[in-house]
Amino acid sequence: MDKVKTPIILVSTAKDIILTFLVCVFILCLVNINGSKENQSRLFWDFSGDNIKTSSPEPKQEKQIVRKFKWRYPKETKRETVFRIPETALKSEIKKFGVPHGQSHPFFLKKRGFKLLGKRTFMKDHIPQEQYTSIVDYQQIFQRNQENFKELTRCLIASADLSREKDPLHAFLSFVQYIRYKLPPRYYKGKFINSFFVPLVCLYEKYGDCDSKALLMAEFLCSVPGAGEKAVIVLVRGRGLAHALLAVKRKLLPGMTTLFDIKKGYYIILETSKPGWAPGFISRRVTDAIKAGFFYLVALN
Amino acid sequence: MYETPGLELLSTIIYVILIFASVILSVMGSMIILSFLTRRKIDVKEEIAYNQNIGIALVLSSFIWTIGRMCLESAKPIMNEWYNTWASGITFKSALTFAAGILGALLNALIIGAITVYLALKILMILIKDIDEWEEIKQGNIAVAIVISITVVVVGMFFESIVSYIVINIFRF
Numbered sequence: 001m002d003k004v005k006t007p008i009i010l011v012s013t014a015k016d017i018i019l020t021f022l023v024c025v026f027i028l029c030l031v032n033i034n035g036s037k038e039n040q041s042r043l044f045w046d047f048s049g050d051n052i053k054t055s056s057p058e059p060k061q062e063k064q065i066v067r068k069f070k071w072r073y074p075k076e077t078k079r080e081t082v083f084r085i086p087e088t089a090l091k092s093e094i095k096k097f098g099v100p101h102g103q104s105h106p107f108f109l110k111k112r113g114f115k116l117l118g119k120r121t122f123m124k125d126h127i128p129q130e131q132y133t134s135i136v137d138y139q140q141i142f143q144r145n146q147e148n149f150k151e152l153t154r155c156l157i158a159s160a161d162l163s164r165e166k167d168p169l170h171a172f173l174s175f176v177q178y179i180r181y182k183l184p185p186r187y188y189k190g191k192f193i194n195s196f197f198v199p200l201v202c203l204y205e206k207y208g209d210c211d212s213k214a215l216l217m218a219e220f221l222c223s224v225p226g227a228g229e230k231a232v233i234v235l236v237r238g239r240g241l242a243h244a245l246l247a248v249k250r251k252l253l254p255g256m257t258t259l260f261d262i263k264k265g266y267y268i269i270l271e272t273s274k275p276g277w278a279p280g281f282i283s284r285r286v287t288d289a290i291k292a293g294f295f296y297l298v299a300l301n
Numbered sequence: 302m303y304e305t306p307g308l309e310l311l312s313t314i315i316y317v318i319l320i321f322a323s324v325i326l327s328v329m330g331s332m333i334i335l336s337f338l339t340r341r342k343i344d345v346k347e348e349i350a351y352n353q354n355i356g357i358a359l360v361l362s363s364f365i366w367t368i369g370r371m372c373l374e375s376a377k378p379i380m381n382e383w384y385n386t387w388a389s390g391i392t393f394k395s396a397l398t399f400a401a402g403i404l405g406a407l408l409n410a411l412i413i414g415a416i417t418v419y420l421a422l423k424i425l426m427i428l429i430k431d432i433d434e435w436e437e438i439k440q441g442n443i444a445v446a447i448v449i450s451i452t453v454v455v456v457g458m459f460f461e462s463i464v465s466y467i468v469i470n471i472f473r474f
Contacts, residue, residue, distance in 0.1 A: 171388075
């Protein structure tokens with residue numbers, strides 16, 4: 001049996017060698033017919049082991065999530081903006097903000113985008129217990145997102161047809177105002193977010209509440225190249241109101257509602273919740289609450 | 302910082318015009334409303350200038366205060382609309398619409414002011430049936446004048462908050 005097998009193996013090996021030879025000849029012929037000298041060298045470079053780095057396949061393109069927004073600016077002109085949100089940035093933002101249920105240790109809260117305001121001690125079943133009061137750390141989230149928003153802002157500027165000299169404030173405000181106003185859930189993707197969407201998630205979900213939209217507005221404004229904007233979040237608490245506004249450093253014009261900082265100057269207030277409010281104009285109720293001093297400022301930059 | 306050439310000057314001019322218009326409207330409107338309410342029995346100018354009637358002066362002041370507050374409440378929504386119009390780019394049509402809006406807003410303030418004053422007086426007259434208030438005031442009864450003035454001012458304070466909402470809707474319309 002062995003005597004019979006050997007010639008068969010030899011024949012098949014010879015076949016393989018001939019076939020491989022023919023394939024090589026065919027490839028060489030193809031190169032000679034179609035390719036110039038450069039192409040030849042490139043082909044050889046591609047196959048040579050020394051130049052693997054130069055000819056390695058391009059890195060995989062980052063997956064992007066597309067979100068379309070319809071809005072109006074100015075007044076009657078309909079616009080459509082398409083944002084491409086990088087998936088990795090979005091996932092990282094979702095991961096970085098919010099605490100799992102039951103986790104309320106100050107260290108954990110601080111790490112996950114919350115700012116501690118104080119501590120409350122109370123009795124439960126005759127046992128003293130402590131509870132930490134916290135708010136969203138707007139500054140941390142704002143600064144972390146600046147890089148993500150450069151491309152998105154460029155996209156918004158292009159869709160609003162803004163020139164370099166024109167103040168983008170009104171257009172950006174109009175865009176943010178047209179985003180649907182809806183209170184985010186207290187828990188998002190299994191984590192406690194205190195009804196606040198970080199700016200990228202706000203764009204991803206296509207809705208947000210007052211503070212989510214105010215921070216989104218701040219991200220857009222401060223990402224304009226060379227703008228050097230100064231922004232603060234105004235948290236209004238009192239007179240039955242719990243609201244958030246954005247204030248930016250601008251020249252005071254007649255009729256506008258402003259806040260004055262003795263070191264930084266005038267800040268005009270922006271209402272991001274619903275369309276129709278020009279920069280510096282807010283509802284009477286909110287004005288009354290601010291006049292009465294029921295507000296708290298959070299500097300963003 | 303971005304430059305907005307012309308906006309500051311134009312906005313200031315419009316704001317000053319608005320304030321002047323509010324003052325004129327509130328004074329003129331108050332005098333007309335007062336003579337209408339007294340069925341022209343009282344000559345307001347004569348009572349104040351020649352008879353030095355403090356009662357009439359008090360009632361007139363309360364009317365001016367109430368209608369003036371209504372007009373000033375309209376100023377903010379008007380300016381809000383002005384900045385929105387400016388951002389859209391000013392055309393002849395938009396300027397005309399804006400001017401019509403201003404007129405509408407100020408007239409709205411005057412009408413609501415008049416309704417407020419009328420309502421306040423009607424409530425008071427229903428509560429105190431036995432007294433002819435205007436006759437008392439004409440005779441120099443300051444006590445009645447004070448009660449009427451304060452009623453008008455307080456009712457005006459309740460009503461002034463709705464003026465700005467109406468003005469916003471006037472411009473949206």
